[in-house]
Amino acid sequence: MLQKKLSRRQFIGTVAGATVVATLPIHVQGQDLPQIALDDPSAVALGYVHDTEKVDAGKYPNHAVDQKCSNCQLIQGADGDEWRPCPIFPGKAVAADGWCSAWVKRA
Secondary structure (H helix, E strand, O other): OOOOOOOHHHHHHHHHHHHHHHOOOOOOOHHHOOEOOOOOHHHHHOOOEOOHHHOOOOOOOOOOOOOOHHHEOOOOOOOOOOEEEOOOOOOOEEEOOOEOOOOOEOO
């Protein structure tokens, strides 16, 4: 499968857009959003998977199985929801057990 790489400008634009979205109040539950597709260009660029145990260890050697969207500092929505909003993927819901390379340990 061919993977489209984001240019530095596209990546920075995506992160900047996500930052703006992250500062807005969340009124939408993850169940109200469409689930992010694994072939979504942003998902592909950031190595997103719906199940953290399916991360390509060769491509992401610093990944650990205990890293999940549910314990990422960026995830929004209610704890315990299976699908939740994430500002990295505006307008889409990510799986609580998912992972992407933007994962940041929750403080």
